[in-house]
Structures are given as C-alpha cells and as structure tokens.
Amino acid sequence: MAITEQQSAAARPEQLVEMSWDPITRIIGNLGIYTKIDFANRRVVECHSTSSLFRGYSVFMKGKDPRDAGFITSRICGICGDNHTTCSVYAQNMAYGIKTPVLGELILNLGEAAEYMFDHTIFQDNLVFVDFCEAMVKDTNPSVLRRAESTEAPRGHIHGYRTIADIMRGYNPFEGEVYKAALRMSRLTREMFCLMEGRHVHPSTVYPGGVGTQPTPTLFTDYLTRLMQVVDFVKKAVAMNDDVFDFFYEALPGYEEVGRRRILLGCWGAFQNPDVVDYRYETMNEWGKAMYVTPGIVVDGELVTNDLVDINLGIRILLGSSYYEDWVNEEPFVTHDPLGNPVDIRHPWNQTTLPAPQKRDFNDKYSWVMSPRWYDRRTGEHLALDTGGGAFARLYVTALSNLVDTPYVRATGSGVQIHLPKGESLPETTLEWRIPKWSNAIERNRARVYFVAYAAAMAFHFIEQALERVRAGDQKVFQDFDVPDEAIGVGFHEAVRGVLSHHLVIRDGKIANYHPYPPTPWNASPRDHFGTPGPYEDAVQDMPIFEENGPEDFRGVDIMRAVRSFDPCLPCGVHMYLGKGRELRRIHSPMFGADHG
Amino acid sequence: MAQIRVGRPDTAPDAPAHTPGVREGNAKGAYRHQAGHRKDDTVDARKSTGIRPKDRNPILPSMPNLPPG
Numbered sequence: 001m002a003i004t005e006q007q008s009a010a011a012r013p014e015q016l017v018e019m020s021w022d023p024i025t026r027i028i029g030n031l032g033i034y035t036k037i038d039f040a041n042r043r044v045v046e047c048h049s050t051s052s053l054f055r056g057y058s059v060f061m062k063g064k065d066p067r068d069a070g071f072i073t074s075r076i077c078g079i080c081g082d083n084h085t086t087c088s089v090y091a092q093n094m095a096y097g098i099k100t101p102v103l104g105e106l107i108l109n110l111g112e113a114a115e116y117m118f119d120h121t122i123f124q125d126n127l128v129f130v131d132f133c134e135a136m137v138k139d140t141n142p143s144v145l146r147r148a149e150s151t152e153a154p155r156g157h158i159h160g161y162r163t164i165a166d167i168m169r170g171y172n173p174f175e176g177e178v179y180k181a182a183l184r185m186s187r188l189t190r191e192m193f194c195l196m197e198g199r200h201v202h203p204s205t206v207y208p209g210g211v212g213t214q215p216t217p218t219l220f221t222d223y224l225t226r227l228m229q230v231v232d233f234v235k236k237a238v239a240m241n242d243d244v245f246d247f248f249y250e251a252l253p254g255y256e257e258v259g260r261r262r263i264l265l266g267c268w269g270a271f272q273n274p275d276v277v278d279y280r281y282e283t284m285n286e287w288g289k290a291m292y293v294t295p296g297i298v299v300d301g302e303l304v305t306n307d308l309v310d311i312n313l314g315i316r317i318l319l320g321s322s323y324y325e326d327w328v329n330e331e332p333f334v335t336h337d338p339l340g341n342p343v344d345i346r347h348p349w350n351q352t353t354l355p356a357p358q359k360r361d362f363n364d365k366y367s368w369v370m371s372p373r374w375y376d377r378r379t380g381e382h383l384a385l386d387t388g389g390g391a392f393a394r395l396y397v398t399a400l401s402n403l404v405d406t407p408y409v410r411a412t413g414s415g416v417q418i419h420l421p422k423g424e425s426l427p428e429t430t431l432e433w434r435i436p437k438w439s440n441a442i443e444r445n446r447a448r449v450y451f452v453a454y455a456a457a458m459a460f461h462f463i464e465q466a467l468e469r470v471r472a473g474d475q476k477v478f479q480d481f482d483v484p485d486e487a488i489g490v491g492f493h494e495a496v497r498g499v500l501s502h503h504l505v506i507r508d509g510k511i512a513n514y515h516p517y518p519p520t521p522w523n524a525s526p527r528d529h530f531g532t533p534g535p536y537e538d539a540v541q542d543m544p545i546f547e548e549n550g551p552e553d554f555r556g557v558d559i560m561r562a563v564r565s566f567d568p569c570l571p572c573g574v575h576m577y578l579g580k581g582r583e584l585r586r587i588h589s590p591m592f593g594a595d596h597g
Numbered sequence: 598m599a600q601i602r603v604g605r606p607d608t609a610p611d612a613p614a615h616t617p618g619v620r621e622g623n624a625k626g627a628y629r630h631q632a633g634h635r636k637d638d639t640v641d642a643r644k645s646t647g648i649r650p651k652d653r654n655p656i657l658p659s660m661p662n663l664p665p666g
Contacts, residue, residue, distance in 0.1 A: 065614030067623065101638065209623060216664055325600070355601055473661030476638035480627040510611060 015040040017551050022050070024563060031524060031568050034362065035540065035559065039551050044559065047533075047540040049524050050360065050367040054323075058353045061514040066092060066483060066506050067208065073502065073516050074202040077569060081201040082115055082193070083495040084502070084516060090272075090491030091502040092208035093279040096481040104210035104477035105274035106466040109292070110223060111196030111203070112270065113462065116455035117230060118189035118200075119496040120391065120448050123567055125171065125182030125237070128445055131561050132244055133171035133179075140547045140557040144251050151247060155239035158426065164247045167240050178240065185233050192226045192459075195219055210478025220467050227459055232423035234453045238431055241449040245442045252546050259441030259562030261539040262300065265393040266374060266385035266522065268311065268501060269295030270494035271458060281338040281490070284308045289403055292458055293494060294411070296397035297374060297385065301435075303400045304376065308492055309339065311374070315501070315517070316346040316382055318371040320529035321364070325354035333505045333513045334488055344375075348503035348515035349488065371528035372521050382528065386535035387498020387519045389444040389567035391451030394494060395433050408457035418453045421460065441539075441565035448567070485509050495519050497567035523566045536563055640664070 017039055022032030030053045036046040057076060061069065070088035074081035086108060093099060100108065130136060137145045148165035161167045170178035190200045196213055198205035205212035213219065248255050271292035278287060288295050288308035295311060297304040305311060319326055327345070334349040336342055343349055360366045373382035387393045395416050398404050402413040410417045415434040422428045433450040436443040484506065491502040498519030505513040525534030533541065540562050547557050615621060628634055633644030642653035645664050655662050 060610070063610030065611050068614060103638075207623070214664060357601060470663065471661060473639040473663070475640040475644070475662075475664070476634070478628070480625050481623055482625050483623075 015551075016045065019551075019554065019556060021556060021560070024560070024568070031563075033536065033540065033559065033563055035556075037545065037551075037554075039545075042545040044540050044543045044545065047537045048362050048366060049369075049526060049534055049536040049563075051369050051524060052360075054355060054357070054368045056353070056355070058351065058513075058515050059355070061511050064511050066095065066504065066509075066511050069502075069504065069511065069514060070206060070208065071202070073514075076516060076518065077201070077495075079119055079201060079569065080115065080496045082111065082197055082203045082206070083493060083500055084518070085197075085203050085206045086112060087491040087493035087495075087500045087502045087516070088504075089206055089208050090279065090493060091489040091504045092491075093489070094281060094491070095487040095489030095504055095506055096208060096483065097280075097487075098209050098479050098481045099277060099279050100210045100274070101476040101479055102274040103215050103466060103469050103474050104479075105272055105277070106462050106469070107196050107211050107213050107215065107477060108206065109271045109274075109462045110459055110466065111193055111206070113455040113459040114189050114192035114196065114223075115200075116496055117234075117452050117459075118186050118193060120452045120455075121182050121189065121237070122186045123496075124241075124445070124448050124452075125178060126173070126186075128448075128564055129171040129179070130173050131557055131564060132168065132248075133173065133176065134165060134168040135172050136555075136557060137168060140549060140555050141252070142548065144248075147251050148247065151251075153240075153243045154246070155243050158239040159236040159243075161240070164243060167244055170240070178237075181233065182237075185230060188226050188229055192223050195223050207478065209481050213477065215466070215470055215475055215477055217467070217470055220463055220470065223459075224463055227456065227463070228423060230456055231420050232426045234449075234456050235420060235423070235426050235429050235431075237449050238453055241446055245446050248442060254544060255442065255546060256438050256440050257544050258546070258558050259444070259539045259543065259565050260438050261386070261440075261535060263298060263396075263439045264300075264383050264385050264535075265298040265388055265396050265439065266311075266499050267293065267295055267297075267387070267393040267397040268492040268494055268499040269293055269308070270394065271462075281309075284312075288492070289401075292404055292406065292409070292461075293394045293454075294398045294401040294403050295492060296401055297383075298393070298396055298400060299376070299383065303397070304378075306397075306401050306403070309337070309341070311492070312490055312501075313337065313341055313343065313347070314375045314377070315348060316344060316373050316375050317348060317351050317515075317517075318346065318373050318382060318528040318530075320371055320531075321366050321526035322370045323356050323358055323365050323368055324370065325356045327352040327354055330354075338488075348501065348517055349490075349505060349513065351513070351515050367524075367526040369521050369524050369526060369534075371525040371532075371534060372517055373525075373528060373532070382530060382532065384522075384525065384528070384532050384534055384538065385499075386439075386523050386539075386566065388439060389448055389565055390494060390496055390498040390519060391454075392439070392444045392447035393498060394451060395447050395454070396435060399433070399435050406458070406461050408461045409454055416450075416454065418450065418457045420453060420457055441562045444565035444567075445561075483509050495569075497569050498522065518569070519567075520569050524568060536566060536568075539563075539566075
C-alpha cells in the first residue's frame with residue numbers, strides 16, 4: 001500500500017513527494033521502502049530500506065545441542081528452510097570432522113536442485129511477473145501495453161504466444177495460463193524435493209554426516225520422471241522471459257537504469273562436488289572451486305576471488321543504522337582460523353547479538369537488519385555486495401570463473417551454456433546465459449529463469465551419477481560421528497535468493513555461538529557506519545521513474561520491480577520478539593529424560 | 598548482555614537434546630553395528646529383513662543388492 005504525504009513548502013527540487021511502501025507485498029516478511037520522489041524530474045531522490053522484524057536466532061541458539069542446529073535454523077524461513085538445513089549440515093560436518101558419503105551428497109544436491117527450481121519458478125511466475133503482467137502494465141504504462149499488442153514475440157515458435165501482450169496476459173494472476181502452469185510446476189518440483197529431503201520446506205531426512213533417504217532405484221526414477229515433465233516448461237519459460245524483458249528495453253528506452261547499481265556481487269557456491277569435498281577448513285579453497293556453482297566475488301565486472309577462505313575472512317558485520325549495541329568489547333570466540341589467519345571481531349564467528357529496540361529514525365537507526373559487508377583487502381573498502389536475487393550472482397560468478405564443466409552445464413568465461421534434453425514436445429535445447437552489461441532489475445529477473453534451467457540440467461547430471469552408484473550396489477548415505485567438546489565450523493551455500501553462510505562455534509559440546517547469514521541481510525542492509533547504503537537503497541536511489549501515473553494514483557511499479565528483483569525475504573533478513581501479551585506454556589513432552597534440565 | 602529486560606528462562610536451552618544414558622544414533626561405531634551394512638558401502642538383505650535374509654540376497658554375486666522400494 002502506498003502512503004502519500006506531500007512535503008511542506010521549501011522542498012528542493014520541486015515536487016518532492018515522500019512515498020513509502022510498508023509492508024511491501026508479494027515477498028516474505030516485513031520490508032518497508034521509504035522514498036522521496038522528485039516527480040518533476042521523474043526520479044527517486046532518496047531511499048531507506050527498513051525491517052521491523054527481529055528474530056533472535058543467534059541469541060537463542062546459544063547453549064543448544066549443535067546437532068539440532070539444522071532443524072532449528074530451517075525455521076528461519078518458510079520457503080528456503082532446507083537451504084539453512086543444508087548449510088548447517090555443511091558447517092557441522094566441518095566442526096565434527098566428517099564428510100557426507102558420495103551418494104548422500106548427490107541426494108542432497110538433487111534436493112537442493114529441486115528447491116531452486118520450485119522457489120525460483122513460484123517467485124518469478126507467480127509473484128515477480130505480476131509486475132509485468134497485462135493487468136499491471138495496463139494500469140501503469142498503457143502506452144507500453146498498446147505497443148505490446150502489436151509486437152510479435154520473437155520466440156513465439158517455442159512458447160506458442162503470438163504477441164508480447166499475449167505473454168503478459170498469460171501472467172495475469174489467478175487467471176493467466178502461465179501463472180496456473182507455474183503453480184502446477186511448483187507442485188511437481190516440491191514432490192521432487194520431498195523425495196530427496198523427506199519434507200518441504202523443513203527437511204526431515206537431512207542430518208550432519210549424511211541423509212536418511214533410502215537410496216532405492218525407485219527414488220531416483222520417481223525424481224527423473226518428474227524432471228522430464230519440467231524440462232519443456234523451463235524451455236518455454238526462458239523464451240517468454242527473454243521476449244518480455246527484451247521488449248521492455250525496447251519499449252522504454254533507458255529502462256536499464258531501473259534498479260541499476262554498481263556490479264558488486266557475491267556468491268558462496270552451491271552443489272558440492274562429492275568426489276572433492278572433505279569439509280576441512282584447510283582445503284576449503286580446493287573443494288570450494290570444485291562446487292558446481294562456483295563461489296566468488298565480482299567487483300565492477302571483474303572476479304576478485306574464488307577462494308572460500310578469503311571470502312570467509314573478509315566478511316564483516318557492520319552496524320550504523322541497526323537497532324543493536326556494538327559487541328567489540330565482548331569476548332571474541334575465534335581469534336585465528338585453522339590456517340592461522342587472524343579473524344576480525346566483526347566476523348560472524350565473533351559476533352554477539354545485543355538487541356537495543358528503539359524508535360525508528362531515518363537519520364540514525366532505522367532497521368533490525370545489520371549491515372554485512374565484505375572487506376576488500378586490495379582497496380580497504382567495505383563492499384556492500386548484493387546477490388542479485390541469487391541467480392544473477394551465481395551465473396555471473398560461475399561464468400567468469402570458467403570452472404564448471406559438466407555434460408549439461410558448462411561455463412565459458414563470458415557466459416554459461418545449459419544443455420537440456422528432449423522433452424515431451426520440445427527438442428534438445430542448449431540455452432546460453434551471457435554476462436549482461438548491467439546489474440539491474442531486468443537482468444536479475446532474467447537470470448532467475450536461466451538458473452531454473454541450470455538447476456534442472458545439473459539435476460540430470462546428479463541423477464546419472466547417483467543411478468550409476470546404485471547400480472553398482474552403493475547404499476551408503478550417512479556416516480557416524482561424535483560431537484567434539486570444542487570445534488568451529490563454517491558452511492557456505494546458496495539459499496535460493498543468494499549467499500548463505502552459517503558460522504558455528506562449539507564449546508563443552510554445546511553451541512557457544514551460531515550466526516546464520518542469509519542473503520537478505522546483505523541485500524536489505526541499511527546504511528553502515530561509513531554511510532554506505534545497502535543494495536536496495538543503492539539500487540532505488542537516483543532511479544528514473546517510467547510509470548505514467550502521477551503522484552495521486554502512483555503505484556510505484558518501477559520501484560517495486562527494482563526491489564522485488566532482489567527476491568526479498570525478510571524473515572531471514574533479521575535475526576522473535578515477545579512483547580506484551582507474552583504467553584509461554586510448558587507442556588509435557590513424552591520423551592525419556594525431557595525434564596532433566 | 599544486551600540492556601533489554603527479559604524474563605527468567607523456563608527451561609534450559611538444550612532441554613530436548615541428548616540425555617546421558619540414551620544411545621546416540623550418530624555415535625561412532627553405530628553404522629558398523631547396524632545389520633547388513635558392509636565395509637565397501639554395499640548392503641545385503643539383512644538390512645531389509647531379519648526373516649531368512651540369505652534367501653533374499655541376489656542370486657548372482659555380481660548383482661547388486663538393492664533394498665525393495
């Protein structure tokens with residue numbers, strides 16, 4: 001809902017109007033975007049991103065059994081909880097000094113591939129595309145819709161829609177064909193996920209040391225038959241997305257400026273290579289580079305590093321505009337990493353969360369989200385990396401790094417080739433995502449549909465490997481372990497919407513410190529103490545407005561497209577608040593020894 | 598600690614976790630003690646059934662033993 005408030009007289013430049021959207025809909029959690037828009041020059045002048053949600057995972061995880069971490073942190077999110085479980089398992093594997101058996105790792109990769117397909121599809125086709133559908137465009141840019149009605153869709157032979165407006169009608173919520181087909185696809189992909197990880201979205205069969213999924217041949221063939229139904233949908237989706245997004249560039253010259261920001265991308269890598277990964281910190285650089293989505297950091301279009309150790313040591317959690325007290329005077333948990341490198345007090349391993357609730361003040365503190373930054377040793381800058389909604393950074397880093405080379409997905413240095421087999425109606429297809437010139441709303445959205453194809457293609461690769469092992473009689477999917485008294489661990493993974501890290505410190509066999517850093521704290525972060533705005537703020541600030549409506553009936557569709565392109569997910573953005581009316585019940589739990597505490 | 602007021606905890610943070618004396622499924626050696634799991638990562642019919650498992654093994658040694666399902 002837009003709240004409009006005309007500013008008093010002396011506002012410069014003219015027609016400066018404060019507009020805020022709080023909460024933003026069609027995303028998860030509480031995100032507020034507060035802007036000042038100059039309608040005379042059709043430009044956003046200032047933007048603040050704020051969240052009124054405090055979770056406290058890093059507070060209440062302390063003292064718990066580390067083996068519970070995957071099950072608890074999964075509840076951070078109602079859509080990508082399994083990414084947290086997986087990441088927690090990675091961190092615990094490191095702390096316990098174990099590795100998941102190959103077949104177990106493949107099952108996990110297959111589950112995560114299904115999650116990427118499910119989540120990206122539902123977000124793209126059922127939520128993002130509402131901003132690009134016929135009904136919305138008619139309301140905000142009628143002239144663009146008129147043009148769409150007469151513009152032939154260049155890839156009509158693949159998706160079957162004659163004009164761009166026909167595609168847009170397909171995306172109309174609740175009625176459009178594509179909108180409904182996407183819902184059916186999400187059902188299929190969730191079934192695929194449940195086959196591998198037991199339950200969506202909080203997995204029941206994913207543990208440190210392996211999985212509880214029974215690796216029967218039927219498990220994999222059930223997955224494969226569903227995957228075969230998904231491939232054609234993906235081919236069509238890519239074609240439709242390309243048509244619509246190319247049309248927007250053409251119909252609205254300058255649209256590349258919407259949501260555009262400096263290219264500052266981070267990807268922490270996904271899909272472990274089971275033959276290489278041993279989860280030891282000392283060899284993290286090697287197994288990180290062997291991942292099937294390469295981890296890395298890109299600054300201004302150039303790859304800075306692929307080394308997970310560098311990535312880890314550069315993470316800094318800054319304050320400045322967040323409702324927390326500083327923890328620099330608290331005790332550090334990890335002064336040096338296992339390789340002997342010093343670890344900063346602002347690193348998640350050393351963070352102590354000290355919440356300090358207060359009034360929102362845009363000149364001081366205004367969000368529960370902290371400001372994660374990456375310290376660039378070369379320049380001394382604290383970079384406000386974004387994830388480009390996840391898919392964008394993953395494809396960008398993988399393409400530039402040129403390390404992934406599988407029969408289905410291959411990085412080329414300037415792009416990523418994705419090979420999809422013949423489906424029910426469409427032939428074998430090779431798609432190619434190429435590194436775009438900009439980091440903007442359209443390219444983030446476009447990358448998302450390409451990553452659905454990427455995940456589907458990788459799933460074929462994993463399933464072939466898994467079936468080969470099963471045919472040879474391999475049935476080992478878990479490994480036993482003891483919980484050490486003292487240990488540290490870190491897990492790097494990609495949540496659907498971007499970078500995910502879990503930092504774990506174990507003392508006396510219990511969690512001494514645990515900090516999950518999901519993508520949204522990176523993307524939705526407020527200004528840090530250096531004054532650097534977070535990615536949403538940065539992308540929206542100084543952005544041109546293309547909507548044809550004036551201040552009275554302004555929908556803010558361009559701003560929403562910019563913010564939603566990052567795939568905001570605020571429950572993971574902030575780390576439960578029990579205010580007045582707090583009720584806690586203690587109930588009997590039928591478990592031997594449950595009352596021992 | 599932070600300056601916010603919080604109530605007294607009702608329970609210990611690790612209350613639902615492990616109770617000393619109860620066998621842990623993850624403990625080292627657990628895998629080896631489960632019937633039917635072999636050292637080379639393959640399994641035999643004892644993994645699936647305790648009733649005349651030998652009769653349920655593959656008829657040729659070169660055939661993999663796969664659980665029903």
